[in-house]
Amino acid sequence: MMQVGLEHYLVVSTLLFCLGVLGVILRRNLLVMYMGLELMLNAANLALVSFSRFNNNLNGQVMVFFIITVAAAEVAVGLALIVALYRKRQSAHVEDLTSMKL
Amino acid sequence: MQDLFFYLFAALTLLCGFLVVANPFSRSPVTSAMFLVVMMACLAGLFVTLHAFFIAAVQILVYAGAVMVLFLFVIMLLDLKEEDRRKFNAFGIGAGLIAVVGIAAILIFKVILPSGVGANKQPMIEGSTVALGRELFTNYLLPFEIVSVLLLVAMVGVILLSKKELK
Numbered sequence: 001m002m003q004v005g006l007e008h009y010l011v012v013s014t015l016l017f018c019l020g021v022l023g024v025i026l027r028r029n030l031l032v033m034y035m036g037l038e039l040m041l042n043a044a045n046l047a048l049v050s051f052s053r054f055n056n057n058l059n060g061q062v063m064v065f066f067i068i069t070v071a072a073a074e075v076a077v078g079l080a081l082i083v084a085l086y087r088k089r090q091s092a093h094v095e096d097l098t099s100m101k102l
Numbered sequence: 103m104q105d106l107f108f109y110l111f112a113a114l115t116l117l118c119g120f121l122v123v124a125n126p127f128s129r130s131p132v133t134s135a136m137f138l139v140v141m142m143a144c145l146a147g148l149f150v151t152l153h154a155f156f157i158a159a160v161q162i163l164v165y166a167g168a169v170m171v172l173f174l175f176v177i178m179l180l181d182l183k184e185e186d187r188r189k190f191n192a193f194g195i196g197a198g199l200i201a202v203v204g205i206a207a208i209l210i211f212k213v214i215l216p217s218g219v220g221a222n223k224q225p226m227i228e229g230s231t232v233a234l235g236r237e238l239f240t241n242y243l244l245p246f247e248i249v250s251v252l253l254l255v256a257m258v259g260v261i262l263l264s265k266k267e268l269k
Contacts, residue, residue, distance in 0.1 A: 004105045009152070010214045012112045016119050018206040023123030025198035031131045031177060032123070035138050038169070039119055042145055045157075053152045056226040058237050064157050065238065068164050069249050073256035075169050079176045080263040086180050087266075 009050035017043035030082050030092045034075070041071050104151055111147040118144060135173050142166040156231040 016039055023036025045064045052060025086092050118141035122134045142165040149158035238246055 004108045006219055007214055008108065008112070009148070010219070011210055012116065012148070014206060014209045014214065015116055018202050018209075019116070019119040019123055021205065022198065022202045025202065026124060026195060029131060031173065031180075032134050035122055035134055035173070038138065038165075039122065039141070042142070042165070045161075046145065046148060049149055049152050049154045049157060053154065053225050058233055061154055061157055061234055062237050062242050064154075065160065065234070066242075066245060066249055068157075068160055070252065072164055072169055073253055075172055076260050077256050077263070079172055080260040083176060083179060084263050092180055 006050055006054040010047060013043045013047040013050070016040075016046065028094050030085075030094060033094070034078060034082070038071070038075070041067060107147070108151050111144050111151065114144040115141055115148060131177050132174070135170060135177060138173070139166050139170050142170070153225070153228050156234050 020036045020039030020041075020043060023039060024033050027033055027036065045067055048060040048064050048067070052058060052064075082092060085097070089096060091097070118137045121137040122141060125133055125137070127133075142161060146158040146161040146166070149155075149161060
């Protein structure tokens with residue numbers, strides 16, 4: 001078994017990001033699509049922290065701190081939008097939200 | 103020993119991430135949310151193997167705590183249960199899977215592995231809270247203050263969005 005290095009963390013981060021993309025593509029429920037977005041943000045955080053550790057530079061971790069804060073604000077606004085949408089259309093499914101489709 | 107923990111937490115993170123998006127046994131959003139909590143906790147374990155202790159603690163507190171409680175509250179409010187009987191578009195699923203696997207293969211085998219980005223790099227930095235706080239309150243003081251304004255704006259926006267009617 002080889003020594004765990006930067007590549008290992010980056011591969012895990014890539015796979016996690018692709019799982020997030022897969023969630024956004026496959027699932028039709030707005031809430032689960034949102035969870036896919038969270039997976040992608042966490043994958044980016046993992047890549048930043050591992051770069052920070054292996055490049056002897058603390059800026060990556062500061063960036064992760066900001067990303068977590070912005071993600072929390074983003075989740076709050078997004079979920080409020082979903083609730084407002086549900087109140088108008090009685091549905092959280094993307095297939096029912098086609099009023100702007102040509 | 104540390105390598106063992108890396109493989110354990112990485113496998114658990116990927117497994118739970120997969121169960122969030124494509125659980126073969128359940129399509130309920132609550133199940134996805136629960137696996138997302140486990141995924142966040144395992145990711146915090148990965149941060150600990152990277153010696154980023156403060157980030158790991160924040161990950162648990164903010165993500166697994168606050169954000170997931172918000173998710174579960176909204177699931178409870180919306181009372182979603184009818185998505186089980188929707189059928190999927192097979193062509194869309196096939197195209198999406200091919201695209202995502204392609205992205206993963208290109209990123210891993212063409213970008214990360216040939217670049218030699220981690221060659222003869224030793225893990226050096228210790229993510230101590232003291233150093234992180236010093237960085238945050240000297241070099242990053244302005245972004246830090248801007249983020250606090252952003253949180254205020256988000257709070258006002260959420261209150262405005264969730265009001266029934268504006269007077």
